[in-house]
Amino acid sequence: KAGVTQTPRYLIKTRGQQVTLSCSPISGHRSVSWYQQTPGQGLQFLFEYFSETQRNKGNFPGRFSGRQFSNSRSEMNVSTLELGDSALYLCASSLRQNYGYTFGSGTRLTVV
Amino acid sequence: GDSVTQMEGPVTLSEEAFLTINCTYTATGYPSLFWYVQYPGEGLQLLLKATKADDKGSNKGFEATYRKETTSFHLEKGSVQVSDSAVYFCALIYNQGGKLIFGQGTELSVKP
Numbered sequence: 658k659a660g661v662t663q664t665p666r667y668l669i670k671t672r673g674q675q676v677t678l679s680c681s682p683i684s685g686h687r688s689v690s691w692y693q694q695t696p697g698q699g700l701q702f703l704f705e706y707f708s709e710t711q712r713n714k715g716n717f718p719g720r721f722s723g724r725q726f727s728n729s730r731s732e733m734n735v736s737t738l739e740l741g742d743s744a745l746y747l748c749a750s751s752l753r754q755n756y757g758y759t760f761g762s763g764t765r766l767t768v769v
Numbered sequence: 770g771d772s773v774t775q776m777e778g779p780v781t782l783s784e785e786a787f788l789t790i791n792c793t794y795t796a797t798g799y800p801s802l803f804w805y806v807q808y809p810g811e812g813l814q815l816l817l818k819a820t821k822a823d824d825k826g827s828n829k830g831f832e833a834t835y836r837k838e839t840t841s842f843h844l845e846k847g848s849v850q851v852s853d854s855a856v857y858f859c860a861l862i863y864n865q866g867g868k869l870i871f872g873q874g875t876e877l878s879v880k881p
Contacts, residue, residue: 757818
């Protein structure tokens with residue numbers, strides 16, 4: 658059974674640009690969540706989608722957005738990149754929340 | 770608000786030593802609790818979970834018991850190996866909303 662797949666693994670962008678990250682969940686999983694991981698702030702929740710609907714959103718500016726498609730694949734977009742957006746972005750999927758989420762390997766974004 | 774607090778690391782142990790990583794939580798309801806492990810350069814892996822009070826989660830020799838009276842979910846292992854060296858995260862989630870709340874992580878280093 659394939660795991661959660663995130664692409665690309667690494668990304669270098671310039672300040673002011675925008676970026677789109679992709680996540681393919683485990684087959685059958687309809688809940689997809691996104692997290693930002695930095696050394697200073699740790700793991701912070703960005704948003705969660707279930708059946709194409711955003712159900713929960715973390716405390717991030719509107720530059721961070723996401724969506725989920727009918728096949729449960731998800732994308733997140735960050736516009737007008739700032740240096741502070743450099744982080745590991747993790748996607749996770751679950752059949753149901755209390756089963757636990759399965760995480761992908763992440764996308765390492767570096768903003769220069 | 771809801772939060773998770775873990776003991777600070779790094780924790781350094783010799784191989785075959787006993788491991789305890791403390792985790793306490795603050796929650797307004799009745800969450801499910803998890804331990805995740807992160808190896809260098811990788812995403813998070815679900816180690817074990819407990820969904821209600823007095824449940825014991827276990828996996829690969831690791832154990833943790835959901836203690837509602839002390840709001841704790843301490844991780845234990847009787848005999849650690851070098852391969853257990855990683856960062857361990859305690860987390861909670863409610864049944865709706867898909868938002869995992871993580872502790873700050875505890876780095877474990879096991880020496881041969």
